[in-house]
Amino acid sequence: xxxxxxxxxxxxxxxxxxxxxxxxxxxxxxxxxxxxxxxxxxxxxxxxxxxxxxxxxxxxxxxxxxxxxxxxxxxxxxxxxxxxxxxxxxxxxxxxxxxxxxxxxxxxxxxxxxxxxxxxxxxxxxxxxxxxxxxxxxxxxxxxxxxxxxxxxxxxxxxxxxxxxxxxxxxxxxxxxxxxxxxxxxxxxxxxxxxxxxxxxxxxxxxxxxxxxxxxxxxxxxxxxx
Amino acid sequence: xxxxxxxxxxxxxxxxxxxxxxxxxxxxxxxxxxxxxxxxxxxxxxxxxxxxxxxxxxxxxxxxxxxxxxxxxxxxxxxxxxxxxxxxxxxxxxxxxxxxxxxxxxxxxxxxxxxxxxxxxxxxxxxxxxxxxxxxxxxxxxxxxxxxxxxxxxxxxxxxxxxxxxxxxxxxxxxxxxxxxxxxxxxxxxxxxxxxxxxxxxxxxxxxxxxxxxxxxxxxxxxxxxxxxxxxxxxxxxxxxxxxxxxxxxxxxxx
Numbered sequence: 100x101x102x103x104x105x106x107x108x109x110x111x112x113x114x115x116x117x118x119x120x121x122x123x124x125x126x127x128x129x130x131x132x133x134x135x136x137x138x139x140x141x142x143x144x145x146x147x148x149x150x151x152x153x154x155x156x157x158x159x160x161x162x163x164x165x166x167x168x169x170x171x172x173x174x175x176x177x178x179x180x181x182x183x184x185x186x187x188x189x190x191x192x193x194x195x196x197x198x199x200x201x202x203x204x205x206x207x208x209x210x211x212x213x214x215x216x217x218x219x220x221x222x223x224x225x226x227x228x229x230x231x232x233x234x235x236x237x238x239x240x241x242x243x244x245x246x247x248x249x250x251x252x253x254x255x256x257x258x259x260x261x262x263x264x265x266x267x268x269x270x271x272x273x274x275x276x277x278x279x280x281x282x283x284x285x286x287x288x289x290x291x292x293x294x295x296x297x298x299x300x301x302x303x304x305x306x307x308x309x310x311x312x313x314x315x316x317x318x319x320x321x322x323x324x325x
Numbered sequence: 326x327x328x329x330x331x332x333x334x335x336x337x338x339x340x341x342x343x344x345x346x347x348x349x350x351x352x353x354x355x356x357x358x359x360x361x362x363x364x365x366x367x368x369x370x371x372x373x374x375x376x377x378x379x380x381x382x383x384x385x386x387x388x389x390x391x392x393x394x395x396x397x398x399x400x401x402x403x404x405x406x407x408x409x410x411x412x413x414x415x416x417x418x419x420x421x422x423x424x425x426x427x428x429x430x431x432x433x434x435x436x437x438x439x440x441x442x443x444x445x446x447x448x449x450x451x452x453x454x455x456x457x458x459x460x461x462x463x464x465x466x467x468x469x470x471x472x473x474x475x476x477x478x479x480x481x482x483x484x485x486x487x488x489x490x491x492x493x494x495x496x497x498x499x500x501x502x503x504x505x506x507x508x509x510x511x512x513x514x515x516x517x518x519x520x521x522x523x524x525x526x527x528x529x530x531x532x533x534x535x536x537x538x539x540x541x542x543x544x545x546x547x548x549x550x551x552x553x554x555x556x557x558x559x560x561x562x563x564x565x566x567x568x569x570x571x572x573x574x575x576x577x578x579x580x
Contacts, residue, residue: 145476166480168477168480170477179524181473
């Protein structure tokens, strides 16, 4: 086991965002957190990173485990004259490692000195992943952008993450609102809407009933992708 | 060249360069107004210094440190919007400044007069600018990351509180020194306008910081030279010349 969460509760500004949440993640799993917008997925990732106050327990094994984080989006960064290489320097990543990681996410050398603001949303997401896997973490927390990246692009990103996870023996915790991602890649899924609606291997726990409960009317849209 | 003009140019080189360099970091956090506000926070301190007949630099510095500490505390301890609070601190300081500073000195506090700097000011400007530059260099990667994304910075175990405090103290030191050049009303110019100009032109962050310092120095130099030629106050001239550069940079950005 690499992560154990027990009775997690997060309250932000008098509002309960998450409660009564317990789950565990095994080594080298692709653990998917599925839920509609506003379900508290990003908040969960931030609690796991201990970036916000919470009740209950979040235990990593070992406690000082190296965690890579790929945030949903970084709105301010596009506005800055920061090159890809300079962005990596903020994490003190050596040029050699940067080269290796950018290659792993399918970006060629010509991107190194490009201003980040000039990248497409898909390219920027790849840069964030390369940044996240720098310094060889054991776990990668990946927060899916809710908008701005086309579906075709998304599929290749997940395939790429799966490949990187295999090569580097990574455990991945992935946040998404896309059901297809769960069926294709998840070892275990946690359906989240403030509380855990379902939890376990996707084929077993993702019943129509649970999905209706999770997404409400929205689920009809998701069925079209099957 | 007259010795006085030489003094002014030396101060302009160090303070103009250092504040513009620091300003390039301020712009990454959309903190444009903080520099302005801090200039005003210094006013009551300058007034008291004038009353007790000591170098206004020290009065300004003490009040700036107080103001900085207040802003830091507010930012860390509450979720209140920084800009609003800074705006309030800004007008309160201005009002107190107007009440306690005698009228002839008031104008000088507001728009400064670099053409009157003394040898002590020159040493102060050089040493404080160098100290500020040293600290900016040291905290710049962490601060930039924290400005881009607090979550990313915290996930890399960066202490945002510590970095921010050093950063604000550096701003205080630069503003206290810069008040002599541009005055409290115009110090914001030295922090913000060269950086905004450089941002329009730069292709990398290193280039951006260097260009910003360059425009800070150039604007201050030209302001002083024109002011000695036409015998007008350099403070407003520095502002106008710097803003003119900014205007040109907008055209370059479009292309």
